[in-house]
Amino acid sequence: MTVVDTRGPRETRAADGASRRPRRGAMRRSAARLGWGFASPALLLVFAVMIFPIGFSIAMSFSNVNVTGSGFQLNGFTGNNYSILFHSARYIHDLEFTAIYTVVTVTVEMILGTLIALVLERLTHARAWLMALLLLPWALITVVSAQLWSYIYNGVYGVFDAIMNAVGVHNLNVLGTPTQAAVAMGVADVWKTTPFVAIMVLAGLVMLPGEVVEAARIDGANGWQTFWKVRLPLLRPALAVAVMFRILQAFGLFDLPYVLTGGGPGTSTESLALLGYKVLFNDVLFGPGAAIAASTAFIVLVVCLLFLKVFRTQVGEQED
Template identity: 40%
Template sequence: MSREFRTALPFLLPLVFVVSVFMLFPVIGTFWMSLWQDVSFLPRKFVGLSHYLRLFRDTGFWQSAAFTLLFTFVSVAVETMLGLFMALLVNEQFRFRGLMRAVMLLPWAIPSVIGARIWQLIYRYDYGLANYVLQKISGKVVNWLGSSTGAFLSLIIADVWRTTPFVAIILLAGLQVIPDEIYRQAKVDGATLFQRFFRITLPLLKPILIVAVLFRTIDALRVFDIIYVITGGGPGGATTSLSLYGYKYFLLGDFGYGSAISISLFLLALFIALLYIKTGRFKEAVL
């Protein structure tokens, strides 16, 4: 054992401890559970990978996987664009900037279930705010959660409202470390606003942008709370995310199959995270 390693060991151990207790063991434990027939009302027996074979034939699973991916893609794309816009805005000098930054964070500070409940009330058909406003303007009302598309878009709006501030605040931190001199120099060289944005801001922001998108993607993949509250997975199962689908099996008492669903969600998130790291050249980005 080298001296350097021995010195480093006590500093590393707490981290290793925390990561293994709170992250590694739960994943391994869940995987182990997924290899068993663990239904509370049936005898427990080892079934190997047969739950994963069952997943392949399970149309409900593929439907929720497709919904989850679409939800993730659309919500993250919109959140990133809006978040970038907001970050650029509050990075400028203007009066009440401090207040603006604080207000901007509000949706993120509200617990997500409460935020979701607020949106559910807004979308309500008979007494909801959205229909109230719509009625005043056009005289018509919309059954927001009544169609698959309507429910999907309603969920996207609620999610974007809540998590855009998160993207914005991370990007704001990234914007603040870009030195002003570069911009001044570019101005002297005659670069237009768009040139400055695409040639300076975006490339220098890229590392932090990738971190923000990665965080949001993983978060969006395991979306549960807002769907549970707003649509409950409906109408007709059209908005059931993978987490919600797995949860339904836990509720039934089928812990084995539920675990298999959780593990596939974990693998999906892992795969996408690796993809980002690979294509985004994460190492350079962080350093």
């Protein structure tokens, strides 16, 4: 007896698709399990190196920490560590200084880095050499570059003081006054980290579609209009990544003030990270020190999440 398939082409395709879907789902689940298996060693390492210390610091910040001769003990839950911080004028000052320092230095670095990237984009033959030279400050360890700038700013044998004496400005103690010390530290930071921003922006410029820029020029837009109306909006992803990395680094500022100024004069250039170090290791106050570290990480997380939300909203409006 011959069985005749009376289904039409559409019904046949639907039945074949339904039979293939379970197989595809099983293959996806198998690939996902294989991927998690390969990634598990790296994830365990990240947990051991990053997640566990962060979690332990948060637990320590909410605990009564008793320091003994053999170490320290966590005894009970408390919010007193954070109460001490929020009622401390020194913590508030360091928070304000770190926030202002981050905003100013990141803004200057973004402007200078974008300008340098625009110049590098127009170069052809010497771009590789200039990029290599540009990355030298970024390649230096921050402690080394901070020590280099301390020699430059030295009031006895420093290059900066010699230049100021040559132009008629004498006895300029750069690191001896709060405002000048903060500016000097910002200059050293901008010198080191602007190349990173320039490379990030240059990568975004290289990836821009040339047809869009060419269409804007055909429509009569000049160079400034093309950059401001066409290229800059397309550069938002690269700029967002650069800003996020710089916020993370600048808000965790430690090396420069530790080597260059020691947080001085007084506590005028003391960052939150440096304050946490002093409270933890100089004053041996593990609870408040952990609270400083946890609050700093929380502030950076909130700022980055808000920045990402605003960035996604702008990109969504641009696509609409």
